Structures are given as C-alpha cells and as structure tokens.
Amino acid sequence: MAVAAIATLSFASVPCRKQQLRHGASTFNAQQFSASGSHWHSANLKWGVPRPRAAKRVIVAQTGTGSHKVAILGAAGGIGQPLSLLVKMSPLVSALHLYDIANVKGITADLSHCNTSAQVAGFTGKDELAGSLAGADVVVIPAGVPRKPGMTRDDLFGINAGIVKELVEAVADHAPGALIHVISNPVNSTVPIAAEVLKQKGAYDPRKLFGVTTLDVVRANAFVAARKGLPLADVDVPVVGGHARSTILPLLSKARPKAAFTDEEVEELTTRIQNAGTEVVEAKAGAGSATLSMAYAAARFLEASLRGLDGDDDVYECAYVQSQVVPELPFFASRVKLGREGIEEVVGSELRGLSEYEARALEALKPQLKASIDKGVAYVQQQQEAALN
Ligand SMILES: NC(=O)C1=CN([C@@H]2O[C@H](COP(=O)(O)OP(=O)(O)OC[C@H]3O[C@@H](n4cnc5c(N)ncnc54)[C@H](O)[C@@H]3O)[C@@H](O)[C@H]2O)C=CC1
Numbered sequence: 001m002a003v004a005a006i007a008t009l010s011f012a013s014v015p016c017r018k019q020q021l022r023h024g025a026s027t028f029n030a031q032q033f034s035a036s037g038s039h040w041h042s043a044n045l046k047w048g049v050p051r052p053r054a055a056k057r058v059i060v061a062q063t064g065t066g067s068h069k070v071a072i073l074g075a076a077g078g079i080g081q082p083l084s085l086l087v088k089m090s091p092l093v094s095a096l097h098l099y100d101i102a103n104v105k106g107i108t109a110d111l112s113h114c115n116t117s118a119q120v121a122g123f124t125g126k127d128e129l130a131g132s133l134a135g136a137d138v139v140v141i142p143a144g145v146p147r148k149p150g151m152t153r154d155d156l157f158g159i160n161a162g163i164v165k166e167l168v169e170a171v172a173d174h175a176p177g178a179l180i181h182v183i184s185n186p187v188n189s190t191v192p193i194a195a196e197v198l199k200q201k202g203a204y205d206p207r208k209l210f211g212v213t214t215l216d217v218v219r220a221n222a223f224v225a226a227r228k229g230l231p232l233a234d235v236d237v238p239v240v241g242g243h244a245r246s247t248i249l250p251l252l253s254k255a256r257p258k259a260a261f262t263d264e265e266v267e268e269l270t271t272r273i274q275n276a277g278t279e280v281v282e283a284k285a286g287a288g289s290a291t292l293s294m295a296y297a298a299a300r301f302l303e304a305s306l307r308g309l310d311g312d313d314d315v316y317e318c319a320y321v322q323s324q325v326v327p328e329l330p331f332f333a334s335r336v337k338l339g340r341e342g343i344e345e346v347v348g349s350e351l352r353g354l355s356e357y358e359a360r361a362l363e364a365l366k367p368q369l370k371a372s373i374d375k376g377v378a379y380v381q382q383q384q385e386a387a388l389n
C-alpha cells in the first residue's frame with residue numbers, strides 16, 4: 001500500500017470527519033471515513049505507524065507530504081512531551097521545533113529517532129527562543145505551571161501570566177504571522193493577555209489567536225457516549241464559554257446525534273464535564289493535571305488548524321477566541337471555521353435555541369468570564385505602565 005495514502009490520515013476526530021461529510025467533504029476524506037470503519041483510534045494508529053489493512057503487518061517509514069513548521073513552547077513538560085510525539089507523527093508537519101527552559105536536548109534526540117518525516121530541532125533557554133520561532137506556521141504554548149489539588153486555574157495566574165506574556169512577545173517579534181494556540185492556564189485570562197501583548201506589538205490578528213478548549217469537547221464526547229450508550233465515533237458535543245469551572249458550558253441540546261437527556265442527566269453530565277480537570281488533578285494527587293488527554297486534544301486542534309491552512313473545506317473546532325457572539329464578552333469559546341488565515345468564521349448560531357438550563361448557565365457564567373478577561377487585559381496594561389515608570 002502506498003505510504004503517502006496511509007500518511008494522509010489525520011488527527012481529526014471522527015465527529016469532525018463526519019461533519020465534513022455533512023458539509024460535503026473532499027472525496028478523499030469521505031472515502032477515508034467509510035473505508036476506515038468507525039473508529040478514529042484505529043485510523044490514527046494506521047497513520048502514526050502505517051499499518052496496511054491486510055493481515056501481514058509491514059512497518060515502513062512514514063513520508064509526509066506536509067510542509068508546515070510547528071513550534072512547541074514548553075515542550076519538555078507533561079503536555080509538551082506527548083504532544084511533541086503526536087506532532088512528530090503528523091504527515092502535515094515538516095519541521096518541529098521544541099523549546100523549553102530546560103531538558104529539551106534529550107527529548108529532541110529521542111524523538112528524532114522516530115522514522116517519521118518531521119525534522120526535529122531543540123532550543124533551550126531564552127537565547128534560543130527566537131531561533132525556535134523562526135518561520136513557524138503554528139506556535140503551541142503549553143508552558144507554565146499546572147494545578148495541584150485544592151487550587152483553581154486562576155491560582156496559576158501569578159506565574160503563568162508572565163510566562164505567556166514573555167513567550168507571546170517573542171512570537172510577535174519572530175513569528176508574527178503564526179497561529180498561536182494557548183494551552184497555559186488560566187486560559188480565560190492568558191488568551192486576553194496574549195491579545196494585549198500582540199496589540200502592543202502591532203502584531204494582533206484575532207483570526208490567529210486561540211485558547212485551546214478542545215479537551216472540553218473531547219471529554220464531553222467521551223462522557224456523553226458512555227452515558228447514552230452511543231458509538232463514540234458518532235458523538236459531537238459543542239462546548240462554549242470558557243475553560244474554567246462553570247464557564248465551561250457543554251451544549252447537550254446541540255449534541256449530535258440528537259439524544260434525549262433527562263434533567264438529572266443534563267445536570268450530572270454538565271457538572272462532570274466542568275469538573276473533569278479537577279477530577280484528573282485530584283487523581284494525580286499533586287503530580288500535575290491532565291497531560292495525555294490534553295496532548296491528544298492539542299494534537300487534534302493542531303491538525304484541524306493545519307488542514308485549515310492547507311485550504312481543506314469545512315474544518316470546524318471549538319476554541320476560545322475573540323468574539324462578538326456574546327456582546328459583553330470579548331473572548332468566548334465557540335465553534336469556529338478554520339481556513340487559510342486561521343479563523344474564517346465564528347459560529348454563533350449554536351447559542352440560538354438553547355435549553356432553559358443552558359440559557360441560565362450562559363447568563364450565570366458571564367460575570368466570571370468577564371472578570372477573567374478583564375484581569376488578563378489589566379495585567380498587560382499594568383506591566384506596560386510599570387515598564388514606562
Ligand atoms: N487548556 C487546557 O485544556 C489545559 C491546560 N493545561 C495547562 O497547561 C500548562 C502546562 O501543563 P503541564 O505540561 O502539565 O505542566 P509541566 O509543569 O509538566 O510542564 C510545563 C513546562 O513548561 C516549561 N516552562 C516553564 N516556564 C517556561 C518558559 N518561560 N518558557 C518555556 N517553557 C517554560 C517547564 O520547564 C515545563 O517543561 C499548565 O498551565 C496547565 O494548567 C493543562 C491541561 C489542560
């Protein structure tokens with residue numbers, strides 16, 4: 001079997017691929033979906049380690065056709081390492097730059113031995129930050145500290161705000177046209193921080209700045225499929241709002257396939273999705289927060305972004321972006337259409353026809369999300385004033 005054909009499989013979830021089908025996907029993806037059965041994981045394995053359908057297994061070098069350069073800032077961390085592996089497996093990526101303040105050399109040497117086509121280079125410390133960003137099409141930022149039990153995401157603000165500010169300043173200087181995927185928490189504030197930094201640098205393009213909330217969608221899909229006994233591959237639940245506590249708003253009324261939820265199920269599923277990060281933090285008992293599921297989610301979102309840059313039709317994901325969907329919230333997570341310049345469209349229509357429960361939850365989240373956005377904006381302004389004095 002031709003390696004190139006195998007290598008074209010993508011990170012995109014089956015719901016996304018099904019969505020493509022609904023919206024009229026390219027013939028290739030439609031064939032890919034029907035040919036690959038119903039399970040994304042098996043398709044993904046075939047992609048990462050090419051595996052012919054025939055019983056005889058042949059492991060071959062994966063030769064990608066993509067030409068994208070991706071930089072990961074915070075690449076040596078709990079998310080950064082598995083994310084780097086997943087990106088190294090992407091046929092859409094030709095160059096992978098790993099940046100961290102420490103421990104990058106070994107990870108670079110290790111990853112570079114995988115016989116996949118992306119060329120890996122490591123960059124350690126501030127002096128090498130500029131080099132890590134040169135020519136990047138997408139910069140993914142998982143740098144920063146994670147939560148421990150008892151902490152909120154906002155408790156990370158004191159450390160992570162400065163890290164994100166510093167890194168985004170460098171992106172503005174050295175990769176001004178790149179898409180920026182912010183993973184570092186608190187996302188509700190770090191994305192407004194990134195926007196303010198880019199504005200100050202004259203490099204802000206709202207189409208290119210994203211807070212990564214894909215993990216909320218991944219969790220919602222997993223939990224709903226399990227609760228309703230639906231095939232996992234079919235489930236697609238939009239999650240809007242933000243990425244902390246009650247600002248995470250899964251829209252079960254808009255879930256595909258259409259399913260009937262009792263009031264108790266809505267309450268139980270919504271609460272679980274909102275607390276899923278804390279569920280992992282408590283289970284890890286001081287050893288950090290979600291890393292593997294986050295790496296998977298970040299890889300899925302990266303893949304969607306790269307397919308958008310490549311001009312693929314109808315690529316949609318939920319993300320926390322600059323928005324007018326809720327007028328009083330300048331940043332809001334919605335489903336967005338991804339294209340050659342980043343965001344082509346923020347889909348606001350999903351906020352129409354909400355259930356009563358969702359409408360109430362939307363009203364309730366507004367003050368919390370607004371406060372987090374304002375906190376991020378104020379931080380950058382204060383830093384600027386302090387620098388001028
Ligand atoms: N958006 C989301 O859905 C999620 C976000 N997160 C957040 O992602 C962040 C990272 O989490 P983990 O990887 O588990 O943490 P970690 O502590 O394992 O890794 C963080 C990495 O960032 C690096 N780092 C620190 N300062 C840096 C700087 N100035 N420049 C470059 N690298 C720097 C560290 O050396 C470390 O390797 C946390 O803020 C966490 O809360 C975690 C899970 C989900």
Ligand SMILES: O=C([O-])CC(=O)C(=O)O
Binds near residue numbers: 147276277278289
């Ligand atoms: O909960 C955390 O601190 C990490 C995170 O954002 C998540 O897992 O959703």
